[in-house]
Amino acid sequence: MRLALHVNGATRTVEAEPRDTLADTLRDGAGLTALHLGCEQGACGTCTVLLDEEPVRSCIVLAVTAEGREIRTLEGLAGDPMTEALRRAFHEEHALQCGYCTPGMLVTARDILRRFPRPDEATIRRELAGQICRCTGYMGIIAAIRRAGEALHETAEAGA
Amino acid sequence: MDGLAPAEGWIGTRLLRKEDARFLAGKGQFLADIRVPGVEDVCFVRSPVAHGRLNGITKPAGAVFAAGDLPPFQPLPAGPDLPTYRTVPYPPLATDMVRFVGQPVAACLAPTRAEAEDLAGLVELDIAELPAVVDAREAMRPGSPMVHAGWPDNAFITSGANGGEFESMRAAAAISIRRDLRMNRQAVVPLESRGVLAYWDHRLDELVVYLSSQAPHVMRIGLAQVLGLSEHRLHIIAPDVGGGFGAKNRLMPEEIVVCALALQRGTPVRWLEDRRESFLSAPQAREHRYDLTLHADAEGNLLALEGEVLIDAGAYALWPTGAFAEASMAVRNLTGPYRIPAIRLRNATVATNKPPMGAYRGVARPGACFAIERMIDEVARALGMESAELRRRNLLTPEELPHRTAGGMRLDNGDYPRALETAREMIGLDAVRARQAAGEPDGRRVGVGFALYAEQSGHGLKEWARRGARVLPAYDTSTVRLMPDGSAQVLVGIQSHGQGLETTLAQMAATALHLHPDRIAIRHGDTAVSPFGFGTFASRSTIFAGGAAVRACRVLAERMKAIGAHLLQADPAAVVLADGMVRHGSAAVSYAEISRAAHVRQELLPAGMDPVLEATATYEPPESEGTFSYSCHAALVAADPLTGATEVLDYVVAEDCGTMVNPMIVEGQVYGGVVQGIGTALFEEIPFDKAGQPLATTFADYHMPCASEMPRIRIAHLVTPSAITEFGVKGMGEGGAIAPPAAIANALADAFRAEGLEFNETPCSPRRVTAALDAAGVAP
Numbered sequence: 001m002r003l004a005l006h007v008n009g010a011t012r013t014v015e016a017e018p019r020d021t022l023a024d025t026l027r028d029g030a031g032l033t034a035l036h037l038g039c040e041q042g043a044c045g046t047c048t049v050l051l052d053e054e055p056v057r058s059c060i061v062l063a064v065t066a067e068g069r070e071i072r073t074l075e076g077l078a079g080d081p082m083t084e085a086l087r088r089a090f091h092e093e094h095a096l097q098c099g100y101c102t103p104g105m106l107v108t109a110r111d112i113l114r115r116f117p118r119p120d121e122a123t124i125r126r127e128l129a130g131q132i133c134r135c136t137g138y139m140g141i142i143a144a145i146r147r148a149g150e151a152l153h154e155t156a157e158a159g160a
Numbered sequence: 161m162d163g164l165a166p167a168e169g170w171i172g173t174r175l176l177r178k179e180d181a182r183f184l185a186g187k188g189q190f191l192a193d194i195r196v197p198g199v200e201d202v203c204f205v206r207s208p209v210a211h212g213r214l215n216g217i218t219k220p221a222g223a224v225f226a227a228g229d230l231p232p233f234q235p236l237p238a239g240p241d242l243p244t245y246r247t248v249p250y251p252p253l254a255t256d257m258v259r260f261v262g263q264p265v266a267a268c269l270a271p272t273r274a275e276a277e278d279l280a281g282l283v284e285l286d287i288a289e290l291p292a293v294v295d296a297r298e299a300m301r302p303g304s305p306m307v308h309a310g311w312p313d314n315a316f317i318t319s320g321a322n323g324g325e326f327e328s329m330r331a332a333a334a335i336s337i338r339r340d341l342r343m344n345r346q347a348v349v350p351l352e353s354r355g356v357l358a359y360w361d362h363r364l365d366e367l368v369v370y371l372s373s374q375a376p377h378v379m380r381i382g383l384a385q386v387l388g389l390s391e392h393r394l395h396i397i398a399p400d401v402g403g404g405f406g407a408k409n410r411l412m413p414e415e416i417v418v419c420a421l422a423l424q425r426g427t428p429v430r431w432l433e434d435r436r437e438s439f440l441s442a443p444q445a446r447e448h449r450y451d452l453t454l455h456a457d458a459e460g461n462l463l464a465l466e467g468e469v470l471i472d473a474g475a476y477a478l479w480p481t482g483a484f485a486e487a488s489m490a491v492r493n494l495t496g497p498y499r500i501p502a503i504r505l506r507n508a509t510v511a512t513n514k515p516p517m518g519a520y521r522g523v524a525r526p527g528a529c530f531a532i533e534r535m536i537d538e539v540a541r542a543l544g545m546e547s548a549e550l551r552r553r554n555l556l557t558p559e560e561l562p563h564r565t566a567g568g569m570r571l572d573n574g575d576y577p578r579a580l581e582t583a584r585e586m587i588g589l590d591a592v593r594a595r596q597a598a599g600e601p602d603g604r605r606v607g608v609g610f611a612l613y614a615e616q617s618g619h620g621l622k623e624w625a626r627r628g629a630r631v632l633p634a635y636d637t638s639t640v641r642l643m644p645d646g647s648a649q650v651l652v653g654i655q656s657h658g659q660g661l662e663t664t665l666a667q668m669a670a671t672a673l674h675l676h677p678d679r680i681a682i683r684h685g686d687t688a689v690s691p692f693g694f695g696t697f698a699s700r701s702t703i704f705a706g707g708a709a710v711r712a713c714r715v716l717a718e719r720m721k722a723i724g725a726h727l728l729q730a731d732p733a734a735v736v737l738a739d740g741m742v743r744h745g746s747a748a749v750s751y752a753e754i755s756r757a758a759h760v761r762q763e764l765l766p767a768g769m770d771p772v773l774e775a776t777a778t779y780e781p782p783e784s785e786g787t788f789s790y791s792c793h794a795a796l797v798a799a800d801p802l803t804g805a806t807e808v809l810d811y812v813v814a815e816d817c818g819t820m821v822n823p824m825i826v827e828g829q830v831y832g833g834v835v836q837g838i839g840t841a842l843f844e845e846i847p848f849d850k851a852g853q854p855l856a857t858t859f860a861d862y863h864m865p866c867a868s869e870m871p872r873i874r875i876a877h878l879v880t881p882s883a884i885t886e887f888g889v890k891g892m893g894e895g896g897a898i899a900p901p902a903a904i905a906n907a908l909a910d911a912f913r914a915e916g917l918e919f920n921e922t923p924c925s926p927r928r929v930t931a932a933l934d935a936a937g938v939a940p
Contacts, residue, residue: 034186043859098658099183100402128867137831138867
């Protein structure tokens with residue numbers, strides 16, 4: 001069947017079976033390979049994308065249910081100030097090693113900053129509970145999210 | 161040496177990683193991201209039973225391949241090349257027997273994985289189930305069912321290690337502590353599971369194999385052998401690899417079958433392991449059983465260690481190494497950095513009906529460290545001593561190094577007591593004792609635990625040969641190429657998959673070449689690009705690939721000096737290299753001008769100078785027994801007597817890995833290793849039932865460490881440069897994962913010291929903690 005998906009601000013027509021997940025459809029149908037699959041059961045967070053601005057595990061969302069909704073992947077967050085602040089901070093705080101979990105981590109981190117503009121360490125640890133990283137021990141990731149939050153705050157203060 | 165070593169060139173700088181940009185942009189190229197038109201996906205049909213005779217396979221219409229449907233595979237003996245080792249073939253697809261749940265039996269192909277799974281669901285296996293061997297200790301008792309018919313017992317190999325004057329040392333003992341300790345089986349869990357994509361490239365007339373691997377060159381040797389293919393027709397590419405930790409360093413049956421299918425069908429074939437398959441059939445780890453007796457005198461001087469180590473190696477040996485490294489390293493490392501003058505140890509590497517054991521970060525040493533450090537705490541308890549004090553008394557001092565241990569390891573240099581003292585201060589031992597005396601307002605119990613290890617790295621030919629290794633990763637190789645514009649490519653035979661080697665190797669090359677790291681590109685992971693090398697494992701790449709790159713850079717540096725001096729009309733002995741230039745006083749000529757002369761303006765070269773600036777070097781440290789990084793870990797935990805849940809309140813590491821090329825990356829490796837070690841200590845386990853069925857095959861029942869449960873980790877660096885490596889570096893990638901099970905189990909025992917509880921089995925799950933409390937009659 002053909003699906004019309006609103007992805008990253010544009011409508012894309014993709015072929016999909018009723019049983020296909022949003023993750024597979026975005027990766028294989030739309031060529032959006034930033035999101036990765038780590039468990040295909042909604043546990044690891046590697047495939048996280050935004051659906052109507054809410055983070056979802058795209059491996060347990062059926063593609064057909066995403067029709068008519070706004071999908072944003074990491075590719076669609078290029079130029080987004082919050083995401084760019086996170087990218088810089090992830091680089092500066094050594095928040096990635098193998099890089100496999102990083103796209104899902106960035107999407108979730110952005111959502112954390114959206115809800116908690118200057119999060120403390122305890123908040124970040126709690127909110128990251130569903131994002132598995134096997135490499136970093138989370139230390140750099142937590143430092144990066146804090147750093148990005150502070151940087152965005154300083155930018156907002158300077159602009160005010 | 162105190163504090164950080166003085167920086168030499170780019171060595172010791174916190175250079176941000178060159179590899180980050182592509183991952184942050186979502187443009188990493190992992191195996192599943194590679195697009196090849198017309199690819200067919202594979203789903204494997206796997207054995208549903210742990211042990212049985214495969215009587216038949218009923219196949220539906222479609223592309224379904226069992227062992228008999230593919231050309232015969234050539235033999236590929238695995239495990240150590242020792243006469244005492246029993247080798248047994250691991251058929252890529254099961255032939256007459258299945259020996260673990262998840263063993264591949266048939267491969268189904270379809271345009272999508274979903275359709276391949278549909279097809280696999282229609283395959284019927286006729287298997288006559290046999291009794292399963294699931295416990296290594298029972299497997300070694302007479303009358304046990306046999307994993308491999310015809311063997312006299314279930315051991316792949318039994319061996320031993322004796323050292324020192326054992327009888328006299330034991331006779332001098334005032335106390336002897338005997339314990340049964342167990343580190344259970346777990347998964348490795350790189351977040352990107354395994355994968356392979358293979359197709360015949362008609363233009364190049366070669367089989368191209370994209371493989372999520374730590375060691376593409378070595379895998380080419382094995383694949384060529386088993387497929388009967390000439391190595392010059394086999395091209396392996398390890399693209400971005402989403403973690404390995406040892407799980408992607410063996411040649412696996414699925415990888416062989418996918419290549420065979422690609423050859424047979426002439427179309428691209430791919431297999432992407434899903435998480436459940438990864439839990440069923442990827443290399444598994446740990447599963448050590450110790451029965452040890454530690455002898456000490458009345459003052460707490462350790463005298464001798466004796467007993468038995470059993471390794472549950474699963475059903476087959478994986479090429480090339482098999483599982484024997486686990487047993488031999490466990491016994492040889494058991495004494496750690498301690499002065500234990502005598503050992504008498506036996507070990508057996510036991511076959512069971514479980515997935516084959518592979519390597520996992522730390523290899524054997526997490527179990528050995530857990531065993532000896534738990535025993536040391538029990539000796540201290542028996543003598544009424546503070547365990548840190550007993551450790552201090554028995555740690556080898558800097559003056560005693562180099563020291564040959566009773567297990568035969570040559571510990572080279574460092575200051576182990578200082579690491580202990582640093583960790584003791586950081587964790588605040590005295591304050592913890594006061595806090596324990598006061599009690600916790602929430603009723604939890606607080607405890608502190610210590611553990612030390614010394615990690616061998618950079619070991620060369622003699623060490624690998626004595627292990628009977630089939631391939632001896634005792635050197636590595638680098639080709640350094642000045643481009644005509646004066647930038648440089650460094651080609652290496654290792655594979656970076658999170659270690660940041662695209663950055664650290666550039667720092668090493670930049671230092672040797674006097675060229676900015678931005679002008680240096682590291683290329684790795686592709687057999688058609690890099691010179692031969694062994695890959696990334698055993699904490700080896702910075703020492704070996706870095707050493708090889710530095711040596712090749714020095715050859716080029718000398719040649720550039722000669723060309724530069726000629727262009728400057730100066731004496732070659734009077735010029736220096738700095739900032740990408742050859743300088744003579746105030747005159748300078750850039751590498752770009754020199755390399756242009758060497759490549760396209762040869763008339764400018766000195767007489768007799770060959771054109772082109774390219775050099776290849778191999779590197780093996782001059783001391784073959786390796787150089788040891790080490791650390792002391794200390795954990796502060798709070799355990800809830802009601803729920804058995806353990807929270808790690810504080811975790812400190814005082815570590816020494818010699819000269820640090822990039823302290824930021826060192827710290828990242830320590831953090832990641834520690835959290836993996838905490839997983840081993842508290843969460844991660846694949847239990848098997850009596851029939852050999854695995855009881856944890858998803859992230860719902862296999863508990864991964866998440867940010868919410870992990871502590872903030874604090875690190876102190878000690879720096880004792882190695883005397884045998886370039887720049888004094890030591891390997892350190894694995895160390896973080898070695899000590900946490902020991903430190904945390906010791907902390908738990910300390911928390912319940914009053915009740916005399918011990919935690920001698922990992923993971924120390926809530927169930928095990930409450931069971932220990934119940935057994936001791938402790939009411940919450």
